[in-house]
Amino acid sequence: MVQELLYWQALNRALDQEMAANDAVLVLGEDVGLYGGTYRVTEGLYAKYGEWRVRDTPISENSYTGLGIGAAMAGGRPVVEIMTVNFLPLAMDAVVNLAAKIMLMSARQFRIPIVIRMPGGIAKQLGAQHSQRLETMLMNVPGLRIAVPATPQDAYWQLRQAINLDDPVIVLEHEVLYFTRGPVDDALEPPPLDAAVIRRKGADVTLIAYSRMVLLAIEAADTLQAEGINAEVIDLRSLKPIDWETCTASIQNTHRAVIIEEDCRFAGAGAEIAATLTEACFFYLDSPIERIAGLDLPTPFNAELEASAIPTTAQIVETVHRVTSTVVPA
Amino acid sequence: MKEPLPMPILSDTMAIGRILRWHKQAGDSVKANEVVAEVETDKAIMDVEATRAGFLAGPLAPTDTDIAVRTPIAFISDTRDEAVDEVPIAAAPQQEAPQSKARPTSEMPAEISRTGSKKVDVSGPKPERAAAPPAPHTGGRYSPYARALAADLGLNLEQVPAGVDGTVRSIEVVAAALGPLPADLTAGPPYAICPQPLMREAVARNMTAAWRTPVFHMQARLTLGPLRQLHEATGYAFTVLLARACARAIADHPLFNATYTRSGLAQRDRVDIGIALDLGESLIAPVLRDVGGRPLPALTTDWQRLEAQAKRHRLSLSEYTGATFYLSNLGSSRVVEGFDAILPLGATAILAAAAPATDERALFNLTCDHRVVFGADAARWFASFELHLSQPESWAQDAIGDVPAPPQTTSSAPHE
Numbered sequence: 001m002v003q004e005l006l007y008w009q010a011l012n013r014a015l016d017q018e019m020a021a022n023d024a025v026l027v028l029g030e031d032v033g034l035y036g037g038t039y040r041v042t043e044g045l046y047a048k049y050g051e052w053r054v055r056d057t058p059i060s061e062n063s064y065t066g067l068g069i070g071a072a073m074a075g076g077r078p079v080v081e082i083m084t085v086n087f088l089p090l091a092m093d094a095v096v097n098l099a100a101k102i103m104l105m106s107a108r109q110f111r112i113p114i115v116i117r118m119p120g121g122i123a124k125q126l127g128a129q130h131s132q133r134l135e136t137m138l139m140n141v142p143g144l145r146i147a148v149p150a151t152p153q154d155a156y157w158q159l160r161q162a163i164n165l166d167d168p169v170i171v172l173e174h175e176v177l178y179f180t181r182g183p184v185d186d187a188l189e190p191p192p193l194d195a196a197v198i199r200r201k202g203a204d205v206t207l208i209a210y211s212r213m214v215l216l217a218i219e220a221a222d223t224l225q226a227e228g229i230n231a232e233v234i235d236l237r238s239l240k241p242i243d244w245e246t247c248t249a250s251i252q253n254t255h256r257a258v259i260i261e262e263d264c265r266f267a268g269a270g271a272e273i274a275a276t277l278t279e280a281c282f283f284y285l286d287s288p289i290e291r292i293a294g295l296d297l298p299t300p301f302n303a304e305l306e307a308s309a310i311p312t313t314a315q316i317v318e319t320v321h322r323v324t325s326t327v328v329p330a
Numbered sequence: 331m332k333e334p335l336p337m338p339i340l341s342d343t344m345a346i347g348r349i350l351r352w353h354k355q356a357g358d359s360v361k362a363n364e365v366v367a368e369v370e371t372d373k374a375i376m377d378v379e380a381t382r383a384g385f386l387a388g389p390l391a392p393t394d395t396d397i398a399v400r401t402p403i404a405f406i407s408d409t410r411d412e413a414v415d416e417v418p419i420a421a422a423p424q425q426e427a428p429q430s431k432a433r434p435t436s437e438m439p440a441e442i443s444r445t446g447s448k449k450v451d452v453s454g455p456k457p458e459r460a461a462a463p464p465a466p467h468t469g470g471r472y473s474p475y476a477r478a479l480a481a482d483l484g485l486n487l488e489q490v491p492a493g494v495d496g497t498v499r500s501i502e503v504v505a506a507a508l509g510p511l512p513a514d515l516t517a518g519p520p521y522a523i524c525p526q527p528l529m530r531e532a533v534a535r536n537m538t539a540a541w542r543t544p545v546f547h548m549q550a551r552l553t554l555g556p557l558r559q560l561h562e563a564t565g566y567a568f569t570v571l572l573a574r575a576c577a578r579a580i581a582d583h584p585l586f587n588a589t590y591t592r593s594g595l596a597q598r599d600r601v602d603i604g605i606a607l608d609l610g611e612s613l614i615a616p617v618l619r620d621v622g623g624r625p626l627p628a629l630t631t632d633w634q635r636l637e638a639q640a641k642r643h644r645l646s647l648s649e650y651t652g653a654t655f656y657l658s659n660l661g662s663s664r665v666v667e668g669f670d671a672i673l674p675l676g677a678t679a680i681l682a683a684a685a686p687a688t689d690e691r692a693l694f695n696l697t698c699d700h701r702v703v704f705g706a707d708a709a710r711w712f713a714s715f716e717l718h719l720s721q722p723e724s725w726a727q728d729a730i731g732d733v734p735a736p737p738q739t740t741s742s743a744p745h746e
Contacts, residue, residue, distance in 0.1 A: 227400075255475050255500060283478040286499040321400050325495050 002185040008178040010152035011041045011117075014159040015079065017186070019049050022077060025163060026053045028068050029081030038083050039119060039178045061091035065116065069098045072114040077163055085120030085134050085172065092137070099168040100143030115162045117171035119178065121212060121262055122310055128298035131306070133263035138170055139240050139272065145169045146240040147193060150214035152182040154237055157190035165193065172239075174212045194238035196246040202230035205320050206250040208273060209260040210236040213311060217260055220316035229324055239269055247273070248280045255286035256323045262310050265293035287323045292316055332387055332412055334402035340369065340376045341647050343535075346396045346494045347371050348528065349378075349403065356388035357413045360406065367403070372532035373614075373650070375643040382406060385413035398494040471497040479503045509538050529612040529643070540675050544700045547670060548708045552716050555690040560722045569605060570618070570629045571722065573657055576681060577601040577622035578725050579715040580655055586711055587654050589676055590701040604653030604674065605633070607640050615674065616640050617653045626726065656680035661692070668693035678702045679711075 005013065019025045027033075027042055033056040036043035046054040057064040061082055068078035082088055088095070095116065102110050122131045138146055147162060147169060149155040155173065162169035191197060199214060200221050209217040214235045221231040232250050236242060251257050257277060259270040270291035278289055292311045300306050337347050347369040354366045360380040367378040380386070384406040391403035407413045472480075472487055476498045480487045483503065490506040492498050506512075515521060526534075557575065561568045580586045580601050588595040601622040604615035616636035618629060639645050655678060658671045664685050671682040679698045686692040694715075698708050718725060 255473075282474050284475050286473040286475045286501075325398055325493070325497075 001187060002183050004181055005152050005156075005184045006178065007149075007152045007155050007173070007180050007182075008040050010156040010182075010184045011159055011173070012043055012045075013184070013186070014156045014163075015042065015045060016048070018077075018160055018163045019045065019053065023053075024075060024077045025079065026055065026071065026076055027079050027081065028055050028057055028064050028071075030057055030059055030064075030083050032056060032081050037081065039173075039175070041117075041173075041178075042081065061087050062094050065091040065094035066098060068114050068116070069094060069102070069112060072112045072168075073102065073110045077113045077115075079115045079117060079159075079163060082116060082118040084130060084175070085118045086130050086132050088118060088134060088137070091116075095138070095144070095168075095170075096141050100141050103167065104143070111166040112168050113163075113166045114168045115159070115171060116168065117159070117162075117173060119173040119175045121174040121176060122294075122299055122306060123175040125301055125303055125306060127301050131299035133261075133294070135172055135239055135263060136268055136272075138172075139269060143168070144240060145194065145238070147171045147238050148210040149173070149237065150177065150209075150211050150235050152180070152184050153188075154235075156184050156186070158193055158237065161190065161193040169193070172211065176212055180215075191237075194241050194243060196234050196236045196238070196243035198232060198246065198250070199235050200231070200233040202232035203254060204230045204232075204256070205324050206232045206234060206247070206254045206257040207260060207316065207320075208234045208236060208247060208257060210239060210269070211262065213260040213262055216311060216313050216316060219313045220320065223313065223317050224320055229320060231320060236273075242273065242276075244276065244280060247277055251277060251281045252284045255284055257281075257285075257289045258292060258316065258319050258323060259289065260292045260311050260316060262294050264296045265291055266296045268293055290319055290323060292319055332405040332407045333381070333384075335366070335378070335381060335386075335404045335406055336400045337369070337391075337397045337403050338378055339399045340371045341373045343532070344371045344373070344399055346398055346528070348396060349391055349393045350375060351393065352390055354386045356386055356390060356404075357410055358386050359410070360384060360386050370528055370643075372528040372535075373647065374529070374645050376646075378403070380406060384408055385410050387413035396494065473497065473499045475500045476503045479507075483507045508542075527611055529609075529614070533613050536675065537672050540672050543673055543675070545673050545697050546700050546705060546708075548696045548698070548705065548712065549668065550694050550696075550712045550716070551691045552694055552712075552719055553689075553691050554686045554719065556720055556722050558686075558690065560726050564626070564726070566626045566630045567633055568661070569657070569659055570621075570626065570633050571726075572659060572683060573603045573605060573618055573621045574626065574629070574725065575715060575718040575722065576603060576655060576657060578718040579711050581622050582714040583707060583711045585703050585707055586678055588678060588702055589654050590678075590699055595702060598654050601655065602653045604650070604656040604677070606656065606658040606671070607637065609640065609643075614640050614645065614650055615653070615656060616645060616650050652676075654678050657683065659683045661685045668695060670695050671697055673697045673699060679708075 015027065027045060031038055032042040033046040033051060033054045036046070042054060065080055065082070068080040071078045082091060099112050099114055099116070102112055120133045120135070135146065135148070138144055145167060147158040149158045149171070159171055162171055199218055202221065207217040207221065214233070217233045221233050224231050232254055234246060234250060259273050261268050261270045263269060270293050274289045274291055278285070292315055294310045297309065299309055340347070350368045350370050352367050354360055360366055360383065362383045363379045365377040366380050366386055369376055369378050387405040387407040391397055397403060477487065479500050480490065480503050485503060485507055487498060489512045490498050490502050493502050557568070557571050561571055584597065587601055588597045600620050602617050602619050603621045604617045606613065606615045618633055618636065621629060636645070636649060639649070654676070656671070656674055658680060660666050660669060661683060662685070666684050668684045669682050671680045673680050679696055682695040682697070684693045696708055696712065
């Protein structure tokens with residue numbers, strides 16, 4: 001059935017369906033029970049599944065993430081909510097040293113089917129300590145998977161796939177995306193959890209983005225199309241692993257690529273993507289792979305400064321103009 | 331707030347433009363769509379209009395310099411103060427310098443100034459024209475793909491002409507591979523490279539592209555006497571009369587009004603004829619529309635207008651594109667006995683007309699696209715053409731009858 005849903009409603013539906021289908025699925029986190037989750041993702045689940053399966057925890061990220069890992073080792077399929085990615089550093093020991101390591105260090109005696117989900121990104125004037133992305137901290141940890149859904153449909157699909165996987169999966173949501181709307185079809189066959197998808201076909205330049213930046217890339221592609229430049233937009237959907245095949249196939253056709261990330265440019269996800277794609281596509285490139293990224297500074301609180309600290313659609317258009325300087329518009 | 335005014339894309343093939351003249355100076359107020367500059371493109375001289383009302387703001391791009399399309403050539407500001415304050419803004423898309431040091435401090439002020447809220451103190455000496463908009467020509471850069479392609483195709487990269495920004499990319503390599511080999515200038519006398527007007531370069535490009543059409547040639551010596559007499563009797567332009575005779579022959583053989591495409595022949599339902607015009611330093615073929623259907627006086631007026639506009643380089647794209655048949659008339663050159671013409675892209679045939687000899691007969695050369703018409707078709711076309719040339723009164727009469735009727739005429743039955 002196709003239904004127009006908000007992003008948070010899509011996540012809520014995924015949780016509800018998985019909890020109904022499998023008694024082993026449980027939810028842990030701050031304010032996920034009685035309150036229904038800071039961004040309403042767990043709304044209604046406490047009433048439906050009870051306090052045994054929807055557990056409010058104290059403010060103790062490392063402890064309840066560790067608790068989730070223990071539950072996973074004991075046969076549960078926990079979904080841990082960390083209120084925002086900004087509190088992830090507190091849980092890093094559990095994530096890095098336990099969730100990511102136990103399967104191999106126990107010689108596969110234990111699988112860790114845990115989902116750790118959290119919102120990140122710059123919302124609106126929440127201050128430097130509440131406006132981080134931090135995905136690169138996790139990308140560098142072997143043993144994790146990272147999903148970055150940009151649409152309600154992907155949020156629904158990828159959360160369900162993550163719950164059903166026997167390995168730890170981080171689902172990075174975006175605070176601004178929670179109230180975006182889109183069709184969610186629960187009858188449709190999903191692409192694999194870590195497959196990238198082409199949101200728009202084009203032959204002149206490849207735009208590679210994830211999470212909220214996908215929306216900006218599509219907007220920029222609209223503007224460019226009016227000028228006769230056809231940009232291909234790739235939504236990565238997963239930052240670990242990355243679907244390189246989709247990216248290289250596109251670049252072999254366009255010979256140009258621009259990567260758009262909201263996180264800081266220095267040592268960001270874009271750096272990894274650009275380096276790997278340059279290695280893979282060097283002899284197909286007509287222009288250096290460029291990155292458009294957030295500035296390398298704590299996010300300013302001032303609204304105007306905050307907005308200019310992260311990529312804009314105009315910046316994408318400008319960069320594409322430079323990169324495609326010899327493309328004669330059709 | 332300042333908004334960039336980009337070098338506009340004024341034709342389908344325009345990649346660079348040259349500013350000939352600024353009509354407005356920095357600080358002048360402009361209305362939306364008001365002409366602020368004149369630009370030479372590969373096809374014509376065209377106007378650059380203001381994208382919105384405001385004040386023209388500097389830095390203005392220099393004249394007589396190659397500037398890539400979409401590069402800012404000036405700015406339009408809301409206030410006169412902003413317009414005369416020549417502090418460059420961050421909108422010009424320029425290659426970032428490699429960042430070896432002090433990245434945060436060099437980047438942050440630029441980001442802040444983009445918001446436009448920061449006032450700049452202009453009491454001190456005015457800054458230099460720091461951000462001259464046009465991209466510099468930096469020679470000798472090759473993209474990895476260009477190198478790989480050139481190696482595969484066995485091309486010497488140094489002989490591949492660079493793109494507008496001085497970089498050789500795949501598109502330049504492909505163009506070089508498909509085009510004729512460059513001349514070897516190492517032997518022979520010393521030389522200097524003289525840059526060509528953009529229109530001349532466009533002719534070179536088009537002719538090279540057109541050379542790939544498989545063509546054949548056919549000659550016929552035909553009399554121009556009756557046509558000359560009609561010209562002298564009526565005063566209609568000789569070129570127009572010649573075009574009309576062509577249109578008549580084309581109407582008899584509609585294949586000559588078709589263009590080859592991969593999916594089939596594009597059969598046109600109106601005869602539009604392109605007529606080559608010598609502009610001294612350049613060459614262009616304005617297209618006379620509906621040569622078969624419109625009255626001769628209208629065609630003559632239209633042709634005079636096209637000719638005048640072409641001489642001022644003011645033809646628009648739609649006025650020199652879209653013909654399926656071309657006419658090149660060298661009748662004014664008495665010493666030339668005959669010549670051949672290259673078939674322009676998209677056309678099926680081009681007729682080259684030389685000057686008539688003392689017996690009033692002239693040598694015509696028809697160059698045809700062999701994918702569309704064959705030798706026998708061309709022979710039949712010439713037969714029709716000869717007929718129309720020898721009996722111009724048969725079709726001129728129709729045309730003269732097409733002259734707007736005097737207002738008092740009410741009777742519909744013509745008196746023979």
